[in-house]
Amino acid sequence: MGIIHSPSADLINQIAAGEVIESTHSILKELIENSIDAYATKIEIATDSAGFGRILVSDNGHGIQKEDLPLAIKRYATSKIQDFHDLEHLFTFGFRGEALASIASVSRMVLESGTSGNRTAYRVTVEEGKVVEEIEIPFFQGTKIEIKDLFYNTPVRRKFLKTETGEEKKNRARVQTMAVSEPNIGFRYLQNGKEVLNVVPEDGFERVLSVYGENLRDHLLPINSSRNGMTLRGWISHPDFYKSSRTGQFFFVNNRSVELKFSAQILKRCYGELLPSGAFPYAYLFFDLPREFVDVNVHPQKKEVRFLSEETITGILFQAITEVLRTSTPVEFLEMRRRLSMPIPYGRDGESPEIGNRYGGPGFGFGQGSQFGNQQTEGESLLGPSTIEGRQGYSLEGVGAGTNLHLLGDNLTKHNLFVPKKHYGVLFETFILAEAEDGLYIIDQHTAHERIRYEEVLRDLKTKAYKSQSLLTPIRLELTKEEAEEMLEERDRFSELGISLEPFSGGTVLIREVPSYIDPGKETETILDLWERFKQKDPEEREFYDEMAKCVACRSAIKKGDQVSDPIIGELLQRLSYCENPSLCPHGRPTLIKLTRKDLETMFHRI
Secondary structure: OOOOOOOOHHHHHHHHHHHHOOOHHHHHHHHHHHHHHOOOOEEEEEEEHHHOOEEEEEEOOOOOOHHHHHHHOOOOOOOOOOOHHHHOOOOOOOOOOOHHHHHHHOOEEEEEEEOOOOOEEEEEEEEOOEEEEEEEEEOOOEEEEEEEOOOOOOHHHHHOOOOHHHHHHHHHHHHHHHHHHOOOOEEEEEEOOEEEEEEOOOOHHHHHHHHHOHHHHHHEEEEEEEEOOEEEEEEEEOOOOEEOOHHHEEEEEOOEEEOOHHHHHHHHHHHHHHOOOOOEEOEEEEEEOOHHHEEOOOOOOOOOOEEOOHHHHHHHHHHHHHHHHHHOOOHHHHHHHHHHOOOOOOOOOOOOOOHHHHOOOOOOOOOHHHHHOOOOOOOOOOOOOEEOOOOOOOOOHHHOOOOOHHHOHHHOOOOOOOOEEEEEEEEOOOEEEEEEOOEEEEEEHHHHHHHHHHHHHHHHHHHOOOOEEEEEEEEEEEOOHHHHHHHHHOHHHHHHOOOEEEEOOOOEEEEEEEEOOOOOOOHHHHHHHHHHHHHHOOHHHOOHHHHHHHHHHHHHOOOOOOOOOHHHHHHHHHHHHOOOOOOEOOOOOEOEEEEOHHHHHHHOOOO
16 A cells, blocks of 8 residues: 555645744735735734734725635635736736635634625634635625634644744734835734834835834935836935844835845945944835746745846846945035044144145145145155154044043053054055054054944943933934834933933934933934844843943944044054054954064065
8 A cells, every 4th residue: 555645635734834824924914915915005904912812904905705705715716817827927916825725724714805886795704724604794895804813723833933022023023014015005003902003105205214213214315226127216224324233124026025135235235334344224125127027936925036137136236226325425525524534733822724724635644744735844754654652632532522542641551462653644545554562553443443432432331431411402213102112111221321211202202311422413323223232132131331332433433434634543543552452343353453573574585
């Protein structure tokens, strides 16, 4: 007797459920997509106990006719494809017809629907994939699907899922993403009876703000590019506004949310050194492609898609983003930032030099005289070294709030690891050349300043050596209601950092006080960055002081390409020599590389 046999229909459906239903958020995705395919203009969602108790999705779409209701829960029963040709020209989200059958096999389902032209609607009750009741109900237009007791007959599946809190976050994220993909549809979502999302039909940009917060409004750059019948549209964030993870990056293909790993890589490549290490831009990008150009039938949950020509897609993406980033930072802004990074020098009599001389040079030089362009003392070589001694009168306050070195007095001790004597300028607008007793150093100006700012802020926090300033006009953080509540639950921790928060209305949180160690104008970005980092940590790993110091260091440090004047280089090197760990930035990247005299002599075959 053979050992191969055909499994029962019930078993087949439960196996399919394992492929289609990852968790409750997968069910939400399937049901909401059905509502979208039914041309709904309003979709209401409710979940209890993260969806394990109940999931309800109702819409005002076209509805399902009476005779089709029992067929809707049969596997591979679909109204959306008739033949193979339809697979290449899909205009709907769902099409394979296994979702409702799979869901019904692991839950108790009630399906109600009404269609125009009828006086009544109809309800079918399903248990273990079989219709157990069909009745007429009062008329309404659209469809309601209620799922109860999910995985009641497959308890092993339930054990492998996360906590209800974790699943609720996934559910909310799923609904938010789908709301962004369909701005012409109104969405309302209740978790355990509490409203967490309520948006009306609006344009795409306003929908992003409605879902993810008004804080994005002034920081998003529009993308709009077309080529060969393909369009890329959406928004990316300005380089000065970013997250510490990729959770702010969303990609859609023909309004379907998908995972495009190459898009995240291209984003990183396009921004390059515009972002500090560990920073990720926001992105809400929509690809509108001919239907025959994309295959959406390559993943059971339709998370991934396959393109006829991936090179074409990546080319459009790379070109569009680089053009926007190039034009979004005009020369005037770069020039102003360069000027702001320059210290205001004073002559021997205390008077400042002429404005023409002050801003006439490139912003850095190889000698005391080259500080403001081509000024130099007669007979002094432009290639001569600049000694660091005697530069205590300059500070880095122009490029990040910090304590002047000469005010630190005897509170700090120089470390022998790095004791610079003089420096020779900057290479490639990034790397400082400096000499110490034990060799030649190449210092990355960004990571070095990050280390300095990190240790300064961390020291101020631990010793409470900072002041909090009350704001005449509070800063508004526009968050979702749940995010606002979560943040306010931690307001005592924020208070320890010198930040005073208070609720306002809805998802708005007011910042009433800010500490002196946060640069003016960077309060919103820094606090949101801190909160994002904090949420990603396990409770036992959450260290507010350390995370805050890292956030401030990232936001205020000199960047690659910043034009840094000669005196500021001198003070930066002095401060670096006082750091407890001058060789690494807070994220573990090197700040400096040393070549000893022996190394140099070996390379030139002198020994």
